[in-house]
Amino acid sequence: MNAAVPAPRKLRLATTSLAGCFGCHMSFLDIDERLLDLVDLIEFDRSPLTDIKHCGPCDIGLIEGGLCNAENIHVLREFRRNCKVLIAMGACAVNGGLPAQRNHIDLGQCLQEVYLTQPGLVGGQVPNDPELPLPLDKVHPIHEVVRIDYFIPGCPPSGDAIWKFLTDLLKGRTPRLGHPLLHFD
Amino acid sequence: MKQQTLLFDGLPVPFEEGQTIMEAAMAADIFIPHLCHHPEFKPQGSCKLCTVKASGRYVSACTMPAKDGMEVENNSPDLNDKRRTMLQMLFVEGNHFCPSCEKSGNCMLQALAYELEMLTPHFPQFFPNRPVDASHPEVLLDFNRCILCELCVRASRDVDGKHVFALSGRGLKKHLIVNSESGRLGDTDFSMADKAAHVCPVGVILEKRKGFAMPIGKRRYDVDPIGMQVERLANRSASEEEV
Numbered sequence A: 001m002n003a004a005v006p007a008p009r010k011l012r013l014a015t016t017s018l019a020g021c022f023g024c025h026m027s028f029l030d031i032d033e034r035l036l037d038l039v040d041l042i043e044f045d046r047s048p049l050t051d052i053k054h055c056g057p058c059d060i061g062l063i064e065g066g067l068c069n070a071e072n073i074h075v076l077r078e079f080r081r082n083c084k085v086l087i088a089m090g091a092c093a094v095n096g097g098l099p100a101q102r103n104h105i106d107l108g109q110c111l112q113e114v115y116l117t118q119p120g121l122v123g124g125q126v127p128n129d130p131e132l133p134l135p136l137d138k139v140h141p142i143h144e145v146v147r148i149d150y151f152i153p154g155c156p157p158s159g160d161a162i163w164k165f166l167t168d169l170l171k172g173r174t175p176r177l178g179h180p181l182l183h184f185d
Numbered sequence B: 001m002k003q004q005t006l007l008f009d010g011l012p013v014p015f016e017e018g019q020t021i022m023e024a025a026m027a028a029d030i031f032i033p034h035l036c037h038h039p040e041f042k043p044q045g046s047c048k049l050c051t052v053k054a055s056g057r058y059v060s061a062c063t064m065p066a067k068d069g070m071e072v073e074n075n076s077p078d079l080n081d082k083r084r085t086m087l088q089m090l091f092v093e094g095n096h097f098c099p100s101c102e103k104s105g106n107c108m109l110q111a112l113a114y115e116l117e118m119l120t121p122h123f124p125q126f127f128p129n130r131p132v133d134a135s136h137p138e139v140l141l142d143f144n145r146c147i148l149c150e151l152c153v154r155a156s157r158d159v160d161g162k163h164v165f166a167l168s169g170r171g172l173k174k175h176l177i178v179n180s181e182s183g184r185l186g187d188t189d190f191s192m193a194d195k196a197a198h199v200c201p202v203g204v205i206l207e208k209r210k211g212f213a214m215p216i217g218k219r220r221y222d223v224d225p226i227g228m229q230v231e232r233l234a235n236r237s238a239s240e241e242e243v
Helices: A021-028 A034-041 A070-082 A093-096 A100-103 A105-116 A160-170 B021-027 B079-093 B109-113 B153-161 B230-235
Strands: A012-018 A043-045 A060-065 A065-068 A083-089 A135-140 A151-152 B004-008 B009-013 B051-054 B057-058 B069-072 B139-141 B164-169 B175-178 B205-207
Touching: A012 A021, A012 A070, A021 A060, A021 A100, A021 A160, A034 A160, A060 A070, A060 A093, A065 A070, A070 A083, A070 A135, A083 A093, A093 A100, A093 A151, A100 A135, A151 A160, A151 B175, B004 B021, B009 B021, B021 B230, B051 B079, B069 B175, B079 B109, B153 B164
Parallel strands: A012 A043, A012 A060, A060 A083, A083 A151, B004 B069
Antiparallel strands: A065 A135, B004 B009, B051 B057, B051 B069, B139 B205, B164 B175
């Protein structure tokens, strides 16, 4: 009669930063003491916060950053395979953002200028270690490569916006960002 | 004579003979999303954001005259979906990188994207290569953000009488050009005193040395969403456009 109702299973959340600046992750931490409420509802899988290197089966994946190299695409596909719901978090994931500002420059010329011809460089060389992921010709937003379920724009989205979005999602509501939480800058 | 009225989403709204659907809506404090419309200039109906369904047909509210008894569908899921799709196409066609844009927070394109809850550009980005023109001592032209609304073209031609701007090319190749032999703004008689310097709804025509004057949180569309600013939009004058 009085058997304890088992606590609902915690949802597993994975996060990663691809071609981003970790600003969205910092903004995620800006939910401050609400993190304590959040960890009652979720547990972290792969994330810079746990240092788990590969994503296991998850309920929610939060992706910061766009795609600027081959490794970004591998990681994104790993997240898509494992996450039931995949969310693009921040301007770079949503539309390429700052890294995509190189898209009108030829990649070869860009590498040449940064590593070889820039004033003040002596004996520079374009990095070619086989361990380095190859850069993509252009930077792409993540929805151009895998299906994305939700988008949280902003550079970065505020802690309040991320909190509103996640709590809507965790409580089974359609996530919605109104004025002033929805912004692109 | 009997007062003429039309129905906006079922709401009767009086109007005066000669008013367009847009003018009748604005006078009644009803918001119809728009980009190329400006109360001071002749409407041309090119951006299609103001598309409404009048008596069952899709029309541009800024060019269609209001008629007695007309039923206008405006704020409906169907129309707002279409408008959002048009915004998404505008966003991917240019380079709209809001975090580095001086117009951010005061930009109508951005404000409409907020109003219509556009969370993603959805379509593949074009990432066009459009060099900026910094040749003018007072004004920077950043073509990356041009949405081809022709407000600067109309202002310069119809009010300033200078014909500084025009659109050239067709279809995907259509783009804003400057009327000087070099094609550079610095070689025209354009000045900050021109109407055309103050009409851009996005961040193409920018006064130099004035960027980011207003802190985030206090900019025009930080304060109220664009849908709540109908009265200001209806009464705006191009010389006061800039913050």
